[in-house]
Amino acid sequence: MKLSPRQEEIVCIVKENAPITSEALAEKIGVTRAALRADLAVLTMIGALDARPKVGYVYSGKTSNGLVYQQISKIKVSEIMSKPVTVSEDTMVYDAIVFLFLNDVGTLFIENNGIMTGAVSRKDFLKISIGGTDIHKVPVGVIMTRMPNIICASEDDNAYDLAKKIIEHEIDSIPVVEILKKSDGKDQMKIIGKVSKTNITKLFVKLGEIEN
Template sequence: MIDFTMRQKEIMNILAKHEPITAEQIADMLGVSKGTLRSDLAVLVMTGQIEAKPKVGYFLANKVGQGYPLHMWQDKLVKDIQGVAVTVQSNTTVNDAVITMFLEDVGSLIVVDGDHYLEGVISRKDLLKVTLGNPQASSMPVHLVMTRKPKIYVIEGDKSVYEAAKKLIYYEVDSLPVVKKETDIQKVKVVGRITKTNIVKALIDLQSEVR
């Protein structure tokens, strides 16, 4: 049994009354941004609850689960679609972190130690909060402002893409560090990252395979 979120259920209720409807129209009805709905819509499409047609919009699937069987997403693993992790070390300055973030065009950086073990995550919001009105912030090390374990949500490479999508939506984050657990359960090594964009691209690839 698939456990959909409240927002995903609201989306399906909207489609039942107003299909076909665009993502912009759904976002307006829910009072959120189009970007906020991206992962919700991807999960509903990948599980066969809804379908989408270019220049038409979203609508309820004629047969639930027929378009994109759930087992296809449970078989597709995170390690098959993950991207390269953009990392910095804990002594990296806020100024250098900002430069790295913009050069790599990412919304967050993964903080690791010299052996690539996870130490923290720092987001654009973290950097913005510390730099506003603080001229000395640029020389601060990122370990002073990063989010630390256990408040970091991660996923292992052998987990399904569907599990990753559920985590991204439930915790309302844009990406997850992909990690490999070590013998020491307190330490995990960063081997990549998975984002909402990775999942949407995988959905497009799967669509090509199915149809």
């Protein structure tokens, strides 16, 4: 978002003189306090300035992306996740690949008695398929990435943090899990959803939609 010249001027003055009251600001710029009200409202709303009661305005150091972040950071994983597609560890790789195509997903999650034990991506499947292995005879449990080496998220996490994890760890899809506490102290994960780059791209498209 582009600031107006007046708004840029306000940010400059606040940067140098913080904390500064709106009276002092108005005086420096040479206008009435009322004339500044709209600009100050916009600048605090987008997060460029912080208004501290009885102190004055300070520069927040945030860019104009503040407002986008504000909007994005309220979105929960539960709002954008989709249904996970799961198979059991003893499914043969070939059958798992067919299942992957039938469900048109990029990652299969592996479950054992309702507990998530691993994940296999399209990339993993491609790797094993070109290696001369008889994929009819190898179960997915042999090639999967096994827990706890899988980045997980919870329903209440925010979508933005999850997108960051996807980029930082260079993964396609993150399982959304519920943690089941066990008596021996070892936590187990029950998979309840997944969020992939597709979900994030859809969210991005939805965010920019203008309803008519």
